[in-house]
Amino acid sequence: MIRSLYIRVVLTFLVSVIVGIILAFIITFLVFRENLNENLLDKLLSFGQDIVRIYETMPEREADWFVAEMKQLDTYHIRIYDENNEFRSFGKLGEQSPAPVSAEQIKNVRNGDIVRANATKEYTGYLGMPLRTESGTKALFVQPLVSPYTSFNVKWISTFLIYSLVIGSLLILAASIFVVKPINKLTKATKRLASGDFNVRVNIKQTGELGALARSFEEMTHDLQHLEQMRREFVANVSHEVQSPLTSISGYAQALKQVNLAEHERDRFLDIIIAEAKRMSKMSDSLLKLSLLESDSHSLRFTERNLDEQIRRVIVALQPQWTARNINFELDLQAIKVTADHDQLDQVWMNILGNGIKFSEGHGTVAVSMRQVHSDVIIRISDNGIGIEPEDQQRIFERFFKADRSHGSKYEGSGMGLAIVKQIVSLHKGDIQVESKPGEGTTFVVTLPIHPAEKHR
Template sequence: MRTLYFRIVLTFIGIAVASAILGLLVTNVYYLTKLRDFNDQKMIHIATEFKRLYEQTPGADANAYLSGVAEMGFQIYVVNGSENGVSYGAPFKHRKIDDASIRAVLNGGIYNGMMQERHLLTVTGFFENSIRNSVGLPVRVQGETQAWFIRPNLEQQIGEVRVLVAVLLSATFLFSLVFIVILSRYIVRPVKQLTEATNRIVGGQYDIELDVTRKDEIGNLARHFTHMAQALKRLDAMRQEFVANVSHEIQSPLTSIRGFAQSILDRQASPEEQERYLRIIADESTRLSSLSKQLLTLAALDKETGEVKRASYRLDEQIRQVLIVTEWEWSEKQLFIEPELPEIVISGDADLLYQVWFNLITNSIKFCKPGDCIAVSITSDDGIVVTVRDTGPGISAEELPHIFDRFYKADKSRSRTKAGSGLGLAIVRKIVELHGGTIEASSAPGKDTIFTVKLPQL
């Protein structure tokens, strides 16, 4: 299996090689469009000047003159009328040239070998050390026409530069490979740390330490991963507490039901006590039924992945119905109800949304003291907004961010969720989200608690 480190190194090497090839192609295009014609004309001009200078000196020794020109950094190949050739200066690596080209120069033509394309990459022909990569001119020497083929001796003129450039490019490429191999480890190291952290989380260890000070994508990933680990730790703790709470809540009524039922069966209770025991059994059965219903509801909502079944209905009438159903509760606690419910139609699943309003209102009733007030209002400025406000004990800043988390139960001595299983508000948020809405809560100890539900007006 190829590791990420191997893939990164291979990718960088591929980039370096591809860049070198593309750079060579660009250089070749630039040479074709800009430099080749210029270089050819320059070489023709130089060769013409050599010819002119020689012809302006009658009787000059051609061998001495050509030897002097060669010393200035040129390679020369001279062919006389008998087509015998002599070289001056550094020897040509390739001496082959077409006889037809030689005869054409002897007949007064000009040979332009630098403009001929003999290579896949034309720019490499610039460095070809051969007679055919030269400029040929006819020159009169002691009454005889000779063909002079001249090209610059690049080894003599720019040999050191070529070596320096070759060393520079080779060293740059090799150092790039070394740095790629070394620095890629630093790129892969945070990923390896994330992998190790993942394995620890799988093993149930949520206290992980990652470098969250980095400002790049790896640092952002580490921060999100750390937040995820903390959330998983909190969720795992809440689940364990939930299991303990549910086990207690199930075991307690079952123990009561079994004990009172056994007393009735053993005929150890009077008729009055039997009636009281039966009522207790009925109440405990109701508690068990409510708990199981909440668990089933949440499990069913988790499976919902598509759109809920929508139908248009009067939202204000539905909330009034909830207030009527719960009237005996808020009347018994002598609570004041302030409904502000203008007529409004909503499109949604009426059964699911009924659970939202019922849960929020009964939750407020549960935690309000006698004489407190519960206000329920509907507005439709930007979508549909339902607000449930109560003047109960409030919620602390530490608990407020977690009240919608499933299985969450805070300190029972001061929690608004003290009498529940920690599932009610989680169900409310899930139903609201399935309708494409949001729910928010704001509160503080000793201040009003406000739940705000925002739903799109479809």
């Protein structure tokens, strides 16, 4: 089995050239076979006329001797029939048999006709013409010793094949190097990529299929590099998020071992340990939920419900939070029914509204509006809180990213909420955008199709 692409290209070319030449020759031969026969008969006629002139200008005996010594007898065989249909032959046929001549053909020739016979598989063609001698009119038949087809085939095919193979082989060797070179580059780059080197570049400037393959490879390399960076950040973030509560739990557990620890201090330490354990449990649950949302195993359960009523119920469920901070709500909600997994959408509104409450100053306002635009519904949730820095707005949907890091531990959270929101909205074939100015507030714009299945058929 041939595994080298280089050898495959060369062999494919050679086979194609040989088969193409043979087919071209066969077709050409069939097309011009009649012309070949005509050329042969013309040559026989010309040679026969030369023989006739010899007998017309010389005595018969001298003419016989002259014809017997002609060099053309290496190529032609001559038969001269008398009135008794007996013949004298000039030239040697070798292994070839003389073409059969009928008595009628001999008679026609002696009567002045010219008889032509094309070549067959068994015999070469021949020509008969009258020959006037001193002893009377005789029949002259001229037959070539070698088939014109055989001569033509051997010379033409051998010459053409040799030149074609030599020139074609040199060209394909050069061309295949040009073709295989970028593939070798891609092979080496793939090996480097497999070893973990994501900075590999192939630098292939060709167009066409190889160029497209090279560009796709570089795009894949860029994506893998980005994924590797995300993986490292994810591991670092998980390690950091887990290490903090573990350190607290370990430290306060050690403190609980003190014998003379006051009861109220012991209760406070236990409350901290319980809170940190809940924090770890919540983070683990968020990771598991996001993993399920990103996997193919998660399937949405679509039902049709009023989206405005759902948002109102979520706001009511969050009442303890916004009441404690004296947050006001401004609602402008159209009555719109949406086909969606409303259990999942509950988490979207919980996270976004919860963030609006958490990051708003006391006595702030959270505005919620909803409008239908064509086959989509657009929900805007705005607060007048601390806002988000421009460089952070592109990353707030990444897992573990916290845009409020400058505020220390003032705002609790694992940084997983908006990542989950983004994934749920994407599963509904929707989109979420953020508009924010530091110190002026933040607006989340969620766009959802009213009927996802119909919109994306």
